[in-house]
Amino acid sequence: MSENNELSKICSIYNTDKEEHGYTEIYHSYFKDIKDKNLKILEIGVADGNSLNAWSEYFKNSKIVGIDIKDINIIEKKINKKNIDFHKGSQTDENFLNTIIEKYKKFDIIIDDGSHYPKDVIKSYNILFNSLSDKGMYFVEDIQTSYIHFFKGNAFDLKNGNTHMNFFKHMTDSLNYQEIANPFYKKKKYDSLITNISFYHNLVMVRKGKNLKESNLVKNNSYENKRYETKVKRSPLKLQYYLKYKILCKLYTYVLFIFFTIKKLILFRF
Numbered sequence: 001m002s003e004n005n006e007l008s009k010i011c012s013i014y015n016t017d018k019e020e021h022g023y024t025e026i027y028h029s030y031f032k033d034i035k036d037k038n039l040k041i042l043e044i045g046v047a048d049g050n051s052l053n054a055w056s057e058y059f060k061n062s063k064i065v066g067i068d069i070k071d072i073n074i075i076e077k078k079i080n081k082k083n084i085d086f087h088k089g090s091q092t093d094e095n096f097l098n099t100i101i102e103k104y105k106k107f108d109i110i111i112d113d114g115s116h117y118p119k120d121v122i123k124s125y126n127i128l129f130n131s132l133s134d135k136g137m138y139f140v141e142d143i144q145t146s147y148i149h150f151f152k153g154n155a156f157d158l159k160n161g162n163t164h165m166n167f168f169k170h171m172t173d174s175l176n177y178q179e180i181a182n183p184f185y186k187k188k189k190y191d192s193l194i195t196n197i198s199f200y201h202n203l204v205m206v207r208k209g210k211n212l213k214e215s216n217l218v219k220n221n222s223y224e225n226k227r228y229e230t231k232v233k234r235s236p237l238k239l240q241y242y243l244k245y246k247i248l249c250k251l252y253t254y255v256l257f258i259f260f261t262i263k264k265l266i267l268f269r270f
Helices: 006-013 023-031 050-058 094-104 118-131 143-147 164-175 223-234 238-267
Strands: 040-044 063-068 084-088 107-112 132-141 194-200 203-208
Touching (some): 006 050, 023 132, 050 084, 094 118, 107 118
Parallel strands (some): 107 132
Antiparallel strands (some): 132 203
């Protein structure tokens, strides 16, 4: 724990496990410059309410919203504070989550410390992402359950298992969707909507934001079109470049597309 990490000290006082798991150093690095702002923060899975108390003290000027599938005695757990709201409900109940979204509109920070089951984490993320404010941050804790089959994770097919770790790994392609030189590429849900994904030990962070920067090598998912366009601007040899990039290079791309499509069919990886 660093000397200036106020969050670590607060979490130790309230006996949360976030310091033990090594999360507070990471959180503090993201939050230290915004902790005094008026934010809205949602935490999924609050257990005995200790983390809500910690967030309440750290983010003194913010609204802290906690949800949990189990009910909590807010007086007994001492979370009956002005800047804390608690709601009982499941993180996979779309109707429940929509009532939370309707009430609070946008969240600046969302932290999933809920069931840790892959399907639950993915479903919550898909429902709540639109409620994240621009430049908002979405954290998922204890992502090691992706590797534990007793949590419905998969330790035997790390690359292709249907886990939340793979869900976020694949999302890194959405950071670079403009660079994908596949003319048959279909835009994915989170393309252009995220600006950063960071992976830590058992923790992942996704930052929402507009990602519209154009590629310097690919145009409309075609390297050949961009290369041809660049070359003809510098040289009068249009026919030569047309044959090279619009015919030969595109033919090579189509051959590769067919090859990898057949490969995926054989391996059942659609």
